[in-house]
Amino acid sequence: MIRIAVENLEPGMVLAASIPHTKHPGRALLAAGYVLDPKTIAKLPEYGVKGVWINHPGFDFLDAQVASGVPESRTRLYHDIKRNFTALANKTAGAFDLQFYKELISRLIEELVKNKDHAVWAERILEEPEELFSHSANVAYLVMILGMSLRNYISHERKYVDRRLAQDLTNLGIGAMLHDIGKIKLPAELRRSHVLDHHEDEEAYRSHAAQGYQLLRGRLEATASGIILHHHQRYDGNGFPEPTRPHAGRHPEPLRGDRIHVFARIVAVANVLDGMMAICDRKGLPKVAALAALQSAELRGMFDPVVFAAAVRSIPPFPVGTCVTLSDGREAVVIDLNAKRPCQPVVQILKPGAQVQDPSGEEINLAEPEAPSITHENRRPVDKYLYKPPDVITRHIAESYQDEADQATTACDDLLEAGAPSGGSPAAQPEA
Numbered sequence: 001m002i003r004i005a006v007e008n009l010e011p012g013m014v015l016a017a018s019i020p021h022t023k024h025p026g027r028a029l030l031a032a033g034y035v036l037d038p039k040t041i042a043k044l045p046e047y048g049v050k051g052v053w054i055n056h057p058g059f060d061f062l063d064a065q066v067a068s069g070v071p072e073s074r075t076r077l078y079h080d081i082k083r084n085f086t087a088l089a090n091k092t093a094g095a096f097d098l099q100f101y102k103e104l105i106s107r108l109i110e111e112l113v114k115n116k117d118h119a120v121w122a123e124r125i126l127e128e129p130e131e132l133f134s135h136s137a138n139v140a141y142l143v144m145i146l147g148m149s150l151r152n153y154i155s156h157e158r159k160y161v162d163r164r165l166a167q168d169l170t171n172l173g174i175g176a177m178l179h180d181i182g183k184i185k186l187p188a189e190l191r192r193s194h195v196l197d198h199h200e201d202e203e204a205y206r207s208h209a210a211q212g213y214q215l216l217r218g219r220l221e222a223t224a225s226g227i228i229l230h231h232h233q234r235y236d237g238n239g240f241p242e243p244t245r246p247h248a249g250r251h252p253e254p255l256r257g258d259r260i261h262v263f264a265r266i267v268a269v270a271n272v273l274d275g276m277m278a279i280c281d282r283k284g285l286p287k288v289a290a291l292a293a294l295q296s297a298e299l300r301g302m303f304d305p306v307v308f309a310a311a312v313r314s315i316p317p318f319p320v321g322t323c324v325t326l327s328d329g330r331e332a333v334v335i336d337l338n339a340k341r342p343c344q345p346v347v348q349i350l351k352p353g354a355q356v357q358d359p360s361g362e363e364i365n366l367a368e369p370e371a372p373s374i375t376h377e378n379r380r381p382v383d384k385y386l387y388k389p390p391d392v393i394t395r396h397i398a399e400s401y402q403d404e405a406d407q408a409t410t411a412c413d414d415l416l417e418a419g420a421p422s423g424g425s426p427a428a429q430p431e432a
């Protein structure tokens with residue numbers, strides 16, 4: 001589901017959650033599942049409705065915009081990327097400009113599938129274990145979602161580049177899709193593994209970043225190939241590859257902070273997030289377990305705090321439409337998110353035997369004092385994974401979903417002022 005501002009609604013969009021009636025608390029103006037028509041859309045502002053949750057539009061728009069020009073030999077690549085994007089789309093949610101989102105995804109897929117330099121390597125990953133291709137496509141999709149809410153921050157971090165070019169996310173997506181290409185040089189047993197599978201100390205595993213970079217250096221834009229080299233470079237200076245060039249006669253220093261290109265910092269977060277979600281899926285654990293683990297003190301230091309804040313905001317533990325059980329035993333469905341306290345969304349109680357779309361149940365904001373808490377998601381226990389984002393994150397999450405780009409800039413400025421870890425030197429990439 002995604003949240004769309006009323007002025008961007010289009011006829012045919014389907015409500016993913018009921019719209020509360022502003023004049024009659026506890027009642028719904030429109031129920032989930034309602035198909036919007038022009039007359040209804042025009043009337044929503046009269047009821048004080050500013051935005052609504054709609055079902056994710058899927059990726060069929062790509063067929064008209066991209067697929068017609070895809071060569072026959074690449075249709076499998078096109079469909080496999082589209083399939084992976086579709087599987088992940090409903091796990092991410094937020095408010096974004098739908099038109100911009102469609103253009104962004106179309107441009108990325110077009111580049112990946114039609115541009116021979118990129119398609120050949122994306123197809124090469126397709127020959128590898130399914131896990132490697134899915135992970136690559138997932139990371140490409142996640143960085144698009146993160147990149148959309150970080151556009152102002154990206155401009156800020158790419159200050160030597162024209163603003164319009166700085167905000168072009170295509171190379172971010174290409175680098176993300178190919179970030180693990182170096183794994184094709186690893187022994188078979190390491191190709192499907194992820195850094196979270198505890199291979200971080202193995203020299204052979206660590207070599208995939210540099211090997212991938214060597215493979216594609218000069219064949220991609222520097223911002224995309226830099227992602228391949230630095231996607232395991234941690235914000236705190238740990239990670240790999242190790243620096244090899246001494247600086248001013250001193251021991252080589254690791255890249256850290258803003259000396260790592262902002263694209264690589266974004267991919268670093270998406271890479272670990274997808275790995276964490278895959279591990280939880282394998283173990284039958286809910287997504288909230290992955291998000292809770294991501295916020296452990298040990299992992300948090302790995303990331304750019306502004307990018308990390310965007311990830312916390314963009315990936316809700318309980319998306320709209322999730323069925324949950326509350327600590328008082330009642331069943332409910334999530335109807336709105338809570339940016340500051342993601343594990344305490346707004347829910348609507350389901351009367352016994354009622355359908356998820358039934359709008360008549362009581363609404364409860366789980367962040368209110370004395371409100372019950374979530375104990376199960378789709379009958380899986382989740383109470384031990386409920387988290388509250390660290391203060392540094394919550395301070396920078398604004399009240400409204402309408403101002404996400406501005407929030408990121410504010411977060412960036414505040415964090416810089418507060419002395420967030422930073423190399424303070426020119427960025428490592430050629431553009432700086």
Ligand SMILES: [Fe+2]
Pocket residue numbers: 179180195208231232
């Ligand atoms: Fe990697």
